Amino acid sequence: MSASTSAWRLLLRSPVAVAGLGALGLLVVLALLGPVLVPYGANAVDVTRALQPPSGAHWFGTDDLGRDVLSRVVLAARASLQVSVVSVSIALVLGVALGLVAGYFRGWADAVAMRVVDVLFAFPVMLLAIAIVAVLGPGLTTAMIAIGIVYVPVFARVTRASVLGVREEPYVRAAVAIGAGPLRIIRTHVLPNVTAPIIVQTSLSLAFAILAEAALSFLGLGIQPPEPSWGRMLFDGKGFTGSWWMSVFPGLAIFVTVLAFNLVGDGLRDVLDPRQRSVLESRRDR
Amino acid sequence: MTPDDASTTDRPLLSVRDLSVRFPAGREGRVRRWVHAVEGVGFDVERGRTLGLVGESGSGKSTIGNALTGLVRATSGTVHLDGTDVLTARGRAARELRRRIAMVFQDPYASLDPRRSIGATIREPLDVHRLLASRAQRAARVAELLDLVGLPAQAAQRYPHELSGGQRQRVSIARALAADPDLIVLDEATASLDVSVQAQIMNLLRRLQRELGLTYLFISHDLAAVEHMSHRVVVMYLGRLMEQGERSGLYERPAHPYTQALMSAIPADDPAVERTRERILLSGELPSPVDPPSGCVFRTRCPLAIDACADHVPPVHLDVDHTAWCLRTDAALAGRAPR
Amino acid sequence: MSTTTAALAVEDLHVTIGRGARVARIVRGVSWSVQPGQTLGVVGESGSGKSMSVLAATGLAPATARVEGRAFLDGTDLLGLGPGELRRTRGRGLGFVFQDPMTSLNPLLTVERQITEGIEEHLGATRRAARTRALELLEMVGIPDAARRLEAYPHQMSGGMRQRVMIAIALACEPTMLVADEPTTALDVTTQAQILDIVRELQERIGMGVVWISHDLGVVGGLADEVVVMYGGQVLESAGVQTLHDAPAHPYTRGLLGARPRLGRLREELVAIPGAPPDPRALPGGCVFYERCPIKAERCAHEVPPLAEVAPGHLARTFCTEER
Numbered sequence: 001m002s003a004s005t006s007a008w009r010l011l012l013r014s015p016v017a018v019a020g021l022g023a024l025g026l027l028v029v030l031a032l033l034g035p036v037l038v039p040y041g042a043n044a045v046d047v048t049r050a051l052q053p054p055s056g057a058h059w060f061g062t063d064d065l066g067r068d069v070l071s072r073v074v075l076a077a078r079a080s081l082q083v084s085v086v087s088v089s090i091a092l093v094l095g096v097a098l099g100l101v102a103g104y105f106r107g108w109a110d111a112v113a114m115r116v117v118d119v120l121f122a123f124p125v126m127l128l129a130i131a132i133v134a135v136l137g138p139g140l141t142t143a144m145i146a147i148g149i150v151y152v153p154v155f156a157r158v159t160r161a162s163v164l165g166v167r168e169e170p171y172v173r174a175a176v177a178i179g180a181g182p183l184r185i186i187r188t189h190v191l192p193n194v195t196a197p198i199i200v201q202t203s204l205s206l207a208f209a210i211l212a213e214a215a216l217s218f219l220g221l222g223i224q225p226p227e228p229s230w231g232r233m234l235f236d237g238k239g240f241t242g243s244w245w246m247s248v249f250p251g252l253a254i255f256v257t258v259l260a261f262n263l264v265g266d267g268l269r270d271v272l273d274p275r276q277r278s279v280l281e282s283r284r285d286r
Numbered sequence: 287m288t289p290d291d292a293s294t295t296d297r298p299l300l301s302v303r304d305l306s307v308r309f310p311a312g313r314e315g316r317v318r319r320w321v322h323a324v325e326g327v328g329f330d331v332e333r334g335r336t337l338g339l340v341g342e343s344g345s346g347k348s349t350i351g352n353a354l355t356g357l358v359r360a361t362s363g364t365v366h367l368d369g370t371d372v373l374t375a376r377g378r379a380a381r382e383l384r385r386r387i388a389m390v391f392q393d394p395y396a397s398l399d400p401r402r403s404i405g406a407t408i409r410e411p412l413d414v415h416r417l418l419a420s421r422a423q424r425a426a427r428v429a430e431l432l433d434l435v436g437l438p439a440q441a442a443q444r445y446p447h448e449l450s451g452g453q454r455q456r457v458s459i460a461r462a463l464a465a466d467p468d469l470i471v472l473d474e475a476t477a478s479l480d481v482s483v484q485a486q487i488m489n490l491l492r493r494l495q496r497e498l499g500l501t502y503l504f505i506s507h508d509l510a511a512v513e514h515m516s517h518r519v520v521v522m523y524l525g526r527l528m529e530q531g532e533r534s535g536l537y538e539r540p541a542h543p544y545t546q547a548l549m550s551a552i553p554a555d556d557p558a559v560e561r562t563r564e565r566i567l568l569s570g571e572l573p574s575p576v577d578p579p580s581g582c583v584f585r586t587r588c589p590l591a592i593d594a595c596a597d598h599v600p601p602v603h604l605d606v607d608h609t610a611w612c613l614r615t616d617a618a619l620a621g622r623a624p625r
Numbered sequence: 626m627s628t629t630t631a632a633l634a635v636e637d638l639h640v641t642i643g644r645g646a647r648v649a650r651i652v653r654g655v656s657w658s659v660q661p662g663q664t665l666g667v668v669g670e671s672g673s674g675k676s677m678s679v680l681a682a683t684g685l686a687p688a689t690a691r692v693e694g695r696a697f698l699d700g701t702d703l704l705g706l707g708p709g710e711l712r713r714t715r716g717r718g719l720g721f722v723f724q725d726p727m728t729s730l731n732p733l734l735t736v737e738r739q740i741t742e743g744i745e746e747h748l749g750a751t752r753r754a755a756r757t758r759a760l761e762l763l764e765m766v767g768i769p770d771a772a773r774r775l776e777a778y779p780h781q782m783s784g785g786m787r788q789r790v791m792i793a794i795a796l797a798c799e800p801t802m803l804v805a806d807e808p809t810t811a812l813d814v815t816t817q818a819q820i821l822d823i824v825r826e827l828q829e830r831i832g833m834g835v836v837w838i839s840h841d842l843g844v845v846g847g848l849a850d851e852v853v854v855m856y857g858g859q860v861l862e863s864a865g866v867q868t869l870h871d872a873p874a875h876p877y878t879r880g881l882l883g884a885r886p887r888l889g890r891l892r893e894e895l896v897a898i899p900g901a902p903p904d905p906r907a908l909p910g911g912c913v914f915y916e917r918c919p920i921k922a923e924r925c926a927h928e929v930p931p932l933a934e935v936a937p938g939h940l941a942r943t944f945c946t947e948e949r
Contacts, residue, residue, distance in 0.1 A: 342813035342814065342815060342816075343784075343813055450901035450902075451671075451901070452901055453901070480670035480671055480840065480902070481670065481840065481841070481881055481884050481885055482670060482880060482881065482884045482897060482898035482917075483670075483897075483898075483901065484884070484885075485884035485885070485886075485895035485896065485897035485898070486897040486898075486899065488886070488895055488897075489894055489895055489897050492894075507813065507814065509814070509888060510885070510886040510887055510888050511886050513886065513888060513889075513891065514886035514891065514892075514895065537888070537889065538889075547815055548814060548815065549888060550818070551814040551815045551817065551818035552814060552843070552888055553818075553821075553843040553844055553846055553847050554843075554846070554847070555843060555846065555870065555882075555887060556846070556870055557846040557847060557849075557866045557867050557870055558867060560846050560847035561847055565818060565822075567815075567818060567819060567822060568815045568818075568819070570769075571783050571785070571786065572783065
């Protein structure tokens with residue numbers, strides 16, 4: 001309890017992590033208040049003003065249908081953030097659980113879990129998504145579940161690889177020797193010691209999830225047009241190389257989001273590690 | 287209270303009989319191959335005393351410690367702790383044995399979880415075995431244990447990387463004591479510490495034994511440390527017993543050629559003595575534990591070996607409490623190797 | 626001990642890692658020298674700077690370390706050489722043996738290749754001549770069935786055999802100096818005894834100088850002519866090996882001798898040195914051993930004792946030479 005509050009305080013003391021948290025906070029605010037803030041509607045089509053470069057009236061320019069890019073970038077924040085966070089959460093929970101079980105118990109549990117993961121790996125993303133769409137119908141929820149399941153193998157493998165190392169550590173053997181059960185050992189000794197690579201993988205996956213959503217919606221399986229999403233906007237801008245603003249601004253939005261997740265992830269990784277924590281604390285003392 | 291209470295006083299706390307541990311080593315054709323890590327080992331540990339288990343790498347000494355604490359499974363043999371069968375226990379009984387046999391590991395850097403505070407580390411046996419009901423009681427016990435091993439109470443809030451090697455090994459000892467065990471297995475517990483710190487830890491262990499009546503199994507490659515710590519000593523080589531006896535008898539009159547070679551390998555303190563003394567140098571290399579020599583496993587390197595050593599190894603009782611598994615104890619004791 | 630005739634001599638060596646408030650002063654003004662054919666034992670606990678002082682002197686300190694001072698190999702200042710020249714000089718003149726023979730050997734090369742590599746590179750020998758020399762070296766370090774062993778890979782050998790191979794590699798170019806950093810620490814005692822024997826014998830035969838770094842005074846005792854005792858980055862005592870055993874002058878050396886249990890000499894309590902070695906990032910103002918010293922003379926708290934001669938050829942960094 002005291003450890004977690006002090007970790008939180010330390011996180012707030014790291015300028016980098018605070019910058020990341022600030023950017024994420026801003027994104028969340030934009031996502032929630034977007035409809036009230038933006039100057040134009042997401043689908044305010046005005047073909048007479050199509051493909052205009054950035055100007056006083058349209059800061060980020062307009063797209064091929066004359067829609068305001070700024071408004072669409074802001075309004076897309078909600079869907080894009082939601083897709084990335086929810087789908088990665090699904091992947092994280094399932095993948096880490098599988099990886100922990102497979103890596104710690106080895107034997108048949110490992111064999112079964114890893115075969116399941118291999119099968120998932122073998123499925124093309126789209127095929128899997130189409131299968132899920134067949135059951136649930138197209139839409140945001142389907143996209144999130146599909147992307148989530150697609151990323152389970154990555155988390156499972158990253159986790160398992162780290163667990164294989166940690167389970168051989170003398171401190172895990174020491175816990176076995178005092179009679180601790182496997183669940184307790186996984187919870188108190190293994191999981192805390194494999195967080196660093198998982199956090200790194202989470203930051204990476206969040207970015208890929210935004211792009212995966214774009215691919216799905218392009219096939220009509222994700223967010224349904226004309227509702228905006230960053231990935232979709234990036235995708236649509238590809239055909240208009242002269243109108244760079246169509247893809248640069250949604251791309252920038254993805255970049256800032258991913259960077260923010262990365263900064264917070266790095267900060268978290270450091271404050272969760274007692275060794276790094278005391279380095280941070282000693283810096284404060286000076 | 288069990289009906290056979292009367293007998294508990296004179297039976298040894300730990301009794302190991304004919305213990306073997308084998309690990310699979312792949313196949314050769316149709317034949318399954320085994321690493322013979324420990325073969326037919328037996329010894330007793332008396333309550334309140336220290337048994338020293340000494341040998342080089344590959345001797346199987348650490349495997350025995352691991353078998354006692356459930357880290358490896360024994361292939362055959364029996365181990366009794368105060369009458370309870372250690373090897374066949376399952377479920378609750380096995381968990382209770384984990385409480386009664388505690389272990390301190392060699393590497394104080396690696397055997398403490400870097401992410402858990404010292405307090406949480408020492409408390410873990412109490413948590414696992416649900417020993418003290420309230421949080422306050424457990425915290426008090428941790429403070430008491432820290433004091434016992436000579437660490438300040440504030441150490442509970444620290445993390446392993448903030449302590450020195452010696453302090454960490456004190457933490458490991460405190461943790462081993464936490465659940466009030468009957469036997470503590472010390473597996474090379476001082477080997478990776480600096481000389482000056484080794485002495486601190488050995489003094490601490492002996493003080494704790496005096497004050498709390500602890501029973502130790504002291505596993506080490508260091509003959510001098512074993513002599514200092516133990517009441518009784520077992521010498522092992524390639525998974526087998528070589529010699530066993532009370533400390534004074536074994537160290538004053540080592541009767542097995544291997545024990546003699548081990549003692550001879552330790553450099554003398556005085557450089558003048560070291561440069562002139564006669565040493566027994568072992569030839570050759572440790573045989574493979576997958577395919578150990580027949581008869582006496584030491585015979586391939588023994589300066590006194592004769593043909594008969596390939597056939598059998600009799601236990602030779604040199605004294606009431608001193609046994610060597612060797613055909614050539616007479617020659618060894620005479621101190622001369624006929625070529 | 627003269628620098629000009631020495632096989633290897635170190636003068637006022639300093640090594641620091643990091644900067645600012647967290648700077649670690651690992652070696653602080655260390656000087657010693659080894660005459661040709663002589664053995665110097667460098668003894669200390671972990672963190673004493675014993676390994677770093679020798680590595681830094683031979684240009685093997687990690688890239689993050691700052692090294693100051695001078696180190697003469699046969700009269701050439703190694704620390705004044707450029708990288709290429711340093712590598713050539715070191716390759717010819719110095720042989721190294723480290724603690725862990727498994728990680729010091731390349732697992733993908735045969736023993737033969739690892740030995741001949743240096744011979745071809747530094748002596749310009751042909752493949753065939755190098756092979757003959759490799760065979761000769763393996764026989765010299767007591768490896769039975771040497772011709773067959775040439776074809777072996779490191780993982781096919783025991784720890785003791787691998788360390789012999791390391792010694793063979795170190796001696797391949799007939800160096801002036803053999804530098805051995807805890808070469809027997811990872812080995813069993815009976816194997817250690819074999820290795821010590823081989824080194825003793827080789828030294829008599831070849832007459833090279835040896836620096837033997839160890840945490841164990843006992844190991845050094847049978848091998849060294851002179852011993853340097855290091856602690857907290859400084860030399861606390863240096864003397865002939867017999868003098869150091871018979872009449873240690875520094876409380877730390879006496880502590881080290883008393884702390885070790887010894888065969889056949891039972892004591893109720895070992896004379897432990899309390900506390901732990903100092904943190905090189907937070908060294909005390911006075912004597913570096915003050916905190917743990919049994920004497921704790923008052924002036925030692927704020928004044929660093931100089932390394933002074935207590936007897937001819939016997940130096941100790943202490944004010945308390947009379948007290949025993």
